[in-house]
Amino acid sequence: MRKGEATRQQIVDTALQRASELGLEGVTLGRLAEELQISKSGLFAHFKSKEALQIAVLEEAIERFTERVVRPMLVKPRGAPRVRELFERWIAWFQGETDTAEEEILGCPFLSLSSEYDDRPGAVRDALVRCQKDWIATVAKAATLAVREGHFRADLDPEQFAFEFKGIGMALQHAAKLVADPTAERRARAAFARLLADASAPLQ
Amino acid sequence: MRKGEATRQQIVDTALQRASELGLEGVTLGRLAEELQISKSGLFAHFKSKEALQIAVLEEAIERFTERVVRPMLVKPRGAPRVRELFERWIAWFQGETDTAEEEILGCPFLSLSSEYDDRPGAVRDALVRCQKDWIATVAKAATLAVREGHFRADLDPEQFAFEFKGIGMALQHAAKLVADPTAERRARAAFARLLADASAPLQ
DNA sequence: TGCAAAACCGACCGGTCGTGCTATTCTTTC
DNA sequence: GAAAGAATAGCACGACCGGTCGGTTTTGCA
Numbered sequence: 420m421r422k423g424e425a426t427r428q429q430i431v432d433t434a435l436q437r438a439s440e441l442g443l444e445g446v447t448l449g450r451l452a453e454e455l456q457i458s459k460s461g462l463f464a465h466f467k468s469k470e471a472l473q474i475a476v477l478e479e480a481i482e483r484f485t486e487r488v489v490r491p492m493l494v495k496p497r498g499a500p501r502v503r504e505l506f507e508r509w510i511a512w513f514q515g516e517t518d519t520a521e522e523e524i525l526g527c528p529f530l531s532l533s534s535e536y537d538d539r540p541g542a543v544r545d546a547l548v549r550c551q552k553d554w555i556a557t558v559a560k561a562a563t564l565a566v567r568e569g570h571f572r573a574d575l576d577p578e579q580f581a582f583e584f585k586g587i588g589m590a591l592q593h594a595a596k597l598v599a600d601p602t603a604e605r606r607a608r609a610a611f612a613r614l615l616a617d618a619s620a621p622l623q
Numbered sequence: 624m625r626k627g628e629a630t631r632q633q634i635v636d637t638a639l640q641r642a643s644e645l646g647l648e649g650v651t652l653g654r655l656a657e658e659l660q661i662s663k664s665g666l667f668a669h670f671k672s673k674e675a676l677q678i679a680v681l682e683e684a685i686e687r688f689t690e691r692v693v694r695p696m697l698v699k700p701r702g703a704p705r706v707r708e709l710f711e712r713w714i715a716w717f718q719g720e721t722d723t724a725e726e727e728i729l730g731c732p733f734l735s736l737s738s739e740y741d742d743r744p745g746a747v748r749d750a751l752v753r754c755q756k757d758w759i760a761t762v763a764k765a766a767t768l769a770v771r772e773g774h775f776r777a778d779l780d781p782e783q784f785a786f787e788f789k790g791i792g793m794a795l796q797h798a799a800k801l802v803a804d805p806t807a808e809r810r811a812r813a814a815f816a817r818l819l820a821d822a823s824a825p826l827q
Numbered sequence: 828t829g830c831a832a833a834a835c836c837g838a839c840c841g842g843t844c845g846t847g848c849t850a851t852t853c854t855t856t857c
Numbered sequence: 858g859a860a861a862g863a864a865t866a867g868c869a870c871g872a873c874c875g876g877t878c879g880g881t882t883t884t885g886c887a
Contacts, residue, residue: 421855426839426864426865439742440742441742441743442739444649445648445844447639447843447844447848448845449843449844449845450843450846456865457865458865458866458867459845459862459866460846460847460848460865460867460868461845461865462865463845463846463866464866465864468846469844469845469846470846476682482775485753486689489870496819517886526742527742530657530738530797531738531741533738533797533801534734534735534737534738534739534796534801535646535737535738535739537730537796537800537801538643538644538730538800539796542748544801546883548801548802551707551797551801551802552802555802564685576813578806578810579813579814580806582790582798582810582811582814583794583814585788585794585798586787586790586791586793586794586795587679587787587790588790588791588813589793589794589797590786590787590789590790590793591788591790592738592741593734593737593755593760593789594786594789596741596742597737597738597741597748597751597752597755598752598755598756598759599738602782603786606782606783606786607786609780610783610786610787610790611785613787613821617817617821619836625884625885626833626834626883626884626885627833627834629883630834630835651873651874651875652874652875652876653873653874654873655874659876661836662835662837663836663837663875664835664836664837664838664875664878665834665835666835667832667835667875667876667877668834668835668836669834672875672876673875673876682836741871777845
């Protein structure tokens with residue numbers, strides 16, 4: 420059954436796109452089917468429930484995030500360079516998946532979903548919490564390695580570093596998407612530079 | 624009429640409460656009426672449209688925020704003390720409006736609304752953008768005064784300060800509400816302490 | 828106390844939601 | 858090329874959505 424798999428993938432792709440704008444709850448089967456030029460029931464047949472579709476979309480997003488942000492950082496050597504790469508990849512991720520130069524910020528789907536589901540219990544939320552914990556742990560791990568490499572000061576709290584790292588990204592999304600502040604990206608970089616400077620080991 | 628005004632206020636109050644959990648779009652007239660023990664049409668009669676209700680709710684939130692966060696900071700003297708007070712009031716605001724000690728974080732409604740409306744054009748979004756700009760300007764103004772008082776270094780960029788200030792709060796909301804991290808508040812305070820230390824004027 | 832106006836209700840509208848069920852069309856395999 | 862099975866369409870359902878309307882109750886004031 421090759422055809423079905425392809426259709427399913429197409430559905431998930433489109434749903435992810437729409438979910439970035441309207442949230443996962445805002446994506447309705449009817450509109451999704453209309454956009455894909457298939458019937459609502461034909462679409463629905465690929466999933467046991469809407470929640471299953473939502474989770475499939477979330478997993479697709481996780482896969483892309485891993486591919487576009489997490490895995491590429493490994494090309495940099497452990498330590499500060501890798502942390503910097505992680506940050507750069509992360510804010511590049513905010514621009515969306517287009518390879519062409521896009522000016523507008525589309526935002527990180529996970530951050531949008533985080534506030535959508537922070538008060539909505541269920542399987543989607545559980546999966547989201549898991550992947551957000553993973554992400555924080557990834558950042559903290561990179562910081563830990565930077566300590567071990569001697570790039571960051573020995574008494575640095577990696578979890579604290581990850582907390583502030585995350586805050587910068589969230590502020591960027593808020594400033595760029597909602598307030599449409601053109602200086603947002605510059606400010607995010609400046610904040611990160613300050614975070615890095617504070618984390619760095621003192622010169623000899 | 625006096626009665627109508629009271630009912631309207633009650634509607635807005637309850638709607639604001641629900642909107643903090645489900646988002647403004649998630650509040651439906653039917654459920655709201657049911658919770659208030661009045662008919663849906665009776666409820667609707669107080670507003671010309673659902674959008675008008677949403678804006679009324681947003682304005683109510685702004686009013687409370689002004690009363691609980693912005694105005695009280697003025698009791699502190701200009702400068703660093705006032706900036707600190709602003710931060711403390713802000714994260715207290717995250718706990719909700721209860722005077723009794725609440726353990727769980729309810730979160731800032733504006734941050735929830737920000738991601739709900741960052742891709743949803745309309746009057747609600749416009750009003751939200753306006754109030755978020757005001758908030759950022761308030762923080763930046765407080766920082767500016769701290770520079771003028773000599774508490775913060777002269778070359779501090781107040782807008783940059785406000786950007787990072789906001790990021791800390793957003794990271795707090797994410798950590799506390801979604802991930803249920805018990806150390807969130809401590810981390811937020813630590814991040815703010817670092818921000819303050821960096822902004823402070825060097826000793827002589 | 829009477830009465831206009833304000834406040835509220837119940838029923839209802841067209842639409843859309845997620846989700847079943849049954850048929851029909853298309854693919855794959857022998 | 859036909860049988861088997863997957864993929865999709867058609868249709869209907871109950872629930873709920875925002876919103877309307879005509880009538881009833883309640884309120885505030887003269």
